[in-house]
Amino acid sequence: MLIRYISQIGRYFLMLKEIFNKQTKWPVMKNLIFKEIDDLIIDSLGIVCFISFFVGGVVAIQTALNLTNPLIPKYLIGFATRQSVILEFAPTFISVIMAGKMGSFITSSIGTMRVTEQIDALEVMGVNSVNYLVFPKIIALLLYPFVIGISMFLGIFGGWLAGVYGGFTTSAAFIDGAQMEFIPFHIVYAFIKTLIFAMLLATIPSFHGYYMKGGALEVGKASTVAFVWTSVSIILFNYILTQLLLGS
Amino acid sequence: MIEVKNLEKSFGDSKVLKGVSTVFETGKTNLIIGQSGSGKTVLLKSLLGIHTPDVGTIEFDGRVYSDLEPDEKRELRTEIGMVFQGSALFDSMTVAENVAFPLKMFTNDNKAKIQERVDFVLERVNLVDAHKKLPSEISGGMQKRVAIARAIVNNPKYLFCDEPNSGLDPNTSTLIDNLIKEITEEYNITTVINTHDMNSVMEIGENIVFLKKGLKAWQGTKEEIFRTDNEAIVKFVYSSNLFKKVREAYLKG
Numbered sequence: 001m002l003i004r005y006i007s008q009i010g011r012y013f014l015m016l017k018e019i020f021n022k023q024t025k026w027p028v029m030k031n032l033i034f035k036e037i038d039d040l041i042i043d044s045l046g047i048v049c050f051i052s053f054f055v056g057g058v059v060a061i062q063t064a065l066n067l068t069n070p071l072i073p074k075y076l077i078g079f080a081t082r083q084s085v086i087l088e089f090a091p092t093f094i095s096v097i098m099a100g101k102m103g104s105f106i107t108s109s110i111g112t113m114r115v116t117e118q119i120d121a122l123e124v125m126g127v128n129s130v131n132y133l134v135f136p137k138i139i140a141l142l143l144y145p146f147v148i149g150i151s152m153f154l155g156i157f158g159g160w161l162a163g164v165y166g167g168f169t170t171s172a173a174f175i176d177g178a179q180m181e182f183i184p185f186h187i188v189y190a191f192i193k194t195l196i197f198a199m200l201l202a203t204i205p206s207f208h209g210y211y212m213k214g215g216a217l218e219v220g221k222a223s224t225v226a227f228v229w230t231s232v233s234i235i236l237f238n239y240i241l242t243q244l245l246l247g248s
Numbered sequence: 249m250i251e252v253k254n255l256e257k258s259f260g261d262s263k264v265l266k267g268v269s270t271v272f273e274t275g276k277t278n279l280i281i282g283q284s285g286s287g288k289t290v291l292l293k294s295l296l297g298i299h300t301p302d303v304g305t306i307e308f309d310g311r312v313y314s315d316l317e318p319d320e321k322r323e324l325r326t327e328i329g330m331v332f333q334g335s336a337l338f339d340s341m342t343v344a345e346n347v348a349f350p351l352k353m354f355t356n357d358n359k360a361k362i363q364e365r366v367d368f369v370l371e372r373v374n375l376v377d378a379h380k381k382l383p384s385e386i387s388g389g390m391q392k393r394v395a396i397a398r399a400i401v402n403n404p405k406y407l408f409c410d411e412p413n414s415g416l417d418p419n420t421s422t423l424i425d426n427l428i429k430e431i432t433e434e435y436n437i438t439t440v441i442n443t444h445d446m447n448s449v450m451e452i453g454e455n456i457v458f459l460k461k462g463l464k465a466w467q468g469t470k471e472e473i474f475r476t477d478n479e480a481i482v483k484f485v486y487s488s489n490l491f492k493k494v495r496e497a498y499l500k501g
Contacts, residue, residue: 022322024353025352025353027352028352028353035340112339113338113339116334116336116339117332117333117334117336118336118337118338118339120298120332120336121330121332121336121338123297123298123325124296124297124298124325124328124330124408125325125326125328125330125349125350125353125354126321126322126323126324126325126326126328126353126354127353128322
């Protein structure tokens with residue numbers, strides 16, 4: 001069992017190396033990158049906006065409901081919402097959600113190509129299929145921090161709307177809290193995490209799709225396994241990066 | 249010409265190819281036949297470089313595949329056209345884009361020249377009105393023809409076909425067989441076809457290699473297949489009453 005996991009990890013790193021071998025011609029690659037930006041980034045914006053807005057609202061309401069002591073100032077609602085959204089919710093939990101949304105899309109599309117011999121066709125033609133399939137996804141996901149930036153903004157905006165119009169705080173208090181003790185490095189930390197998660201989101205589901213064996217049923221199973229491993233990796237890296245960047 | 253020498257390939261404890269040696273000739277339709285599990289697909293995938301043989305060599309016009317550098321192998325692969333059993337067309341591309349794909353990847357031709365070549369090969373496989381259709385919008389027979397067009401668009405030296413007739417009706421099967429034979433002769437390609445279809449054997453079998461349990465059990469032409477008394481091939485080819493009667497009639501003259 002352990003040997004199997006180690007062998008899989010080794011295979012994953014060999015795949016990463018292969019991604020950068022023998023590049024596909026730029027005119028072809030350019031079109032692939034634009035297609036991946038459309039499929040992975042643009043198509044994810046709707047769900048990211050929706051979730052961020054409402055979860056931001058819920059964070060504000062729950063913070064307000066837990067501030068029962070009258071000595072605790074109301075501006076803490078804005079402060080807590082900003083900290084939760086910027087540090088964890090936007091970079092980490094949106095990435096876990098994207099592991100399901102983007103990850104299953106990537107695994108199933110590459111897995112279907114494997115099942116229907118389209119990857120064999122690429123290889124037989126002399127195309128570096130790993131580069132052709134995975135490299136454009138990595139480049140497209142370099143735009144992922146923009147998605148997370150939008151998520152941060154909408155999360156805080158949702159918190160403000162829910163806090164103010166729900167009668168839990170005033171607009172001025174919320175904004176004061178949101179600006180209080182702001183540490184710019186927290187944004188840097190969030191975007192460093194986001195970039196690492198983007199790499200995981202592009203490569204782990206691709207790995208599970210590329211090396212899958214079997215038929216249509218196995219494509220579904222591979223998507224589930226890819227989601228689990230991408231989520232586990234995101235959570236693990238979240239811990240490691242937090243310890244490295246904020247813990248010392 | 250492709251020369252296979254003493255090819256062996258195992259998967260775990262199972263030895264699938266046990267020392268196959270044969271020659272696939274240029275300008276001829278070379279057929280690999282045999283029962284399921286006889287090693288046909290493994291032989292074809294070894295020829296394509298998808299499987300690496302444990303023992304033995306494969307020579308493409310004197311170039312030993314295993315001795316080539318990775319770049320030379322990729323270069324050789326650009327000389328290969330392949331028609332997969334399920335056609336393996338790229339779902340997200342139209343018919344014309346599928347056919348143009350090898351040209352976009354491996355040539356520096358401009359758009360107009362690529363378009364001209366795509367039009368030519370699609371016309372060659374009798375598909376003139378399907379340029380903008382997606383693979384899911386055309387029939388199985390048309391998909392096979394698109395796959396053939398894609399395989400020949402870059403003027404390959406070697407054409408491989410894995411069960412090109414599977415899932416097709418008899419008429420379409422004959423059309424595909426004849427098309428492959430015509431293209432082989434027209435462009436002087438070394439064509440290797442992996443098939444179960446006895447009609448194909450009788451129609452286009454210019455050089456037939458019969459595999460049994462990982463070994464070459466017989467090799468000859470479609471004419472020789474009628475006269476042979478090799479028990480293994482007679483039992484395999486003439487398992488249907490129709491073919492038995494055809495053979496009897498042939499032998500009676």
